[in-house]
Amino acid sequence: MNKGQGATVFAFGLLAPAILYILVIVAYPLVETINLSFTDAALKPTTNWVGMANYTKIFAGNFDEIILRTFVWTFFSVLIKMIIGVGAAMLLNAAIPGRTLFRILLMPPWIVPMAIGIFMWGWMYNGQFGMISGLLQNFGIIDRPVAFLAHGDTAFWATIVTDVWIGVPLVTLYMLAAIQSIPKDLYEAAWVDGAGRFYRFRRITLPMIVPSLLTMSMLSLIATFNSFDIIWILTRGGPSGETTTMIIDTYKTAIGSYKYGEGAARAVLICIFLSIFCFFYFRLVNRLSPGTTK
């Protein structure tokens, strides 16, 4: 019943709504973005074809700086998420009383609306009266209040810390599942042979979770590269552009200044980077488990 012409017709009938929806809401806008990127579309009534002008204009500006910043920001955010995620998964996998409760307590940053969590970080970073500045002063680590979001360096790292905070629960849950799927006999055999806990982690756990680690890193990379809410709410790309990533710059240009054409050119560049990541992701998934997407 699952092969042949009848089955094909039925399958496409089942798929039709999903395919149509994606065509209209994702594929068409994608093509339209590429089209717009070669025009001077803006709020004015007429739109002219301008060829590569938008692209040359972008690279005449400081866009290379923004690209570099986006990559550095994304790199550190993903790296820290993966380190904390694996560590947290190991801790929450330990056979200790209360671990079910601890696993639940990890979830709020993921479940609460991102924007609400970010508001709370906004207060934590407050210079004069915020918790982080206050506690660091109480412990004598800094001697005067630091307004974390008002200086380029600290704002850059503050937005990373918040991005990591939102990403950690999902990474941990995923890595926890990966650790739990490792056969128990491996550990028991190693234990009988006298292998210590750290040795077992290095020689069994780590090699066994590498596929999941790579997959999650790629997924996290794509999500982090797209990160918009955190920076927009905390700094709007400021102070003086120090936290402006490609997405933020695109939004400011297109929605903030109504320069649709120039914004679209930026969006196209983002899509090119994303396609490269996506290409590597699919190659990775196919190599790790051949046939998943076939």
Add this chain to the structure above:
Amino acid sequence: MSKKNNTPMIDRYSLLEKIGIYFGIFLLLFYCLSPFIEGLLVSLKPLSLLFSSPYSFWPKGGSLDSYHAIWERVPMLGRYIFNSLFISVIVTAITMLIAIPAAYAFARFEFPFRGPLLGGFLAVNMFSGAVLLIPLFRLMRSMGVLNTYFAMIVPGVAFLIPTAIWLMRAYFLRIPKELEEAAWVDGASRLYILRRVILPLAMPGITVAAIATFIGVYAGQFVFALTFNSKSEYAPLTTGLFAFFGRQEVLWNELMAASFVGITPALLIIVFLQRYLVAGLTAGAVKE
């Protein structure tokens, strides 16, 4: 092994290891929960204590005043809460309606372009809506749905379909084929088999996908609401409160109080449903 303690030897920890594990978990949970703890304490503090140096952690002279004041200060708060939940429920329903048949097709049928099509759906995941905002904005405008619920619902669904398909496909794959074949031999139609054989069996998987979708839309709703809707009567909690966050003088204690009141209904729903989610997600991940 002694009879009193039936923990396997391999799972026993020395005192030092135990201290290390609990200390690590403490640090982790401190990181995850401190914004909420601080937010809760702030919501109890009067503004004068909030804006005083040196920093004091405990809300001395704390009160629930903020929780009374917000209903005056944010008169639409109830509406925002409703909008958030309403949009999330509708988006989840439409997503499931579209994704269930698609996931079933990918799990069970052989047809041309199956691999590339599935890959195409998954590739949608790499775009956040933010990249496609410009044409989406023009599309919404030409459809005449800017500043309505639809402006937030229609694009929201598109970016949740792929994950929902992926989650449910994994579940459909685990249902034995023999059941459908038996029904097929008895002369049942394909549609009948889907409705009467597959759907009831797949309910746990569908539930997980629905909860994951609900959390995805509820936790993520911001950029579409920010860009496509400027009417506060349709604003979800996030953009509704963002208007207060953006002001020069932020009344932090009331903003925090409004945030906590705002997220409570959804948190109650999610806490109630979370055991289905964790069980389903880990089961799916292990079996994959």
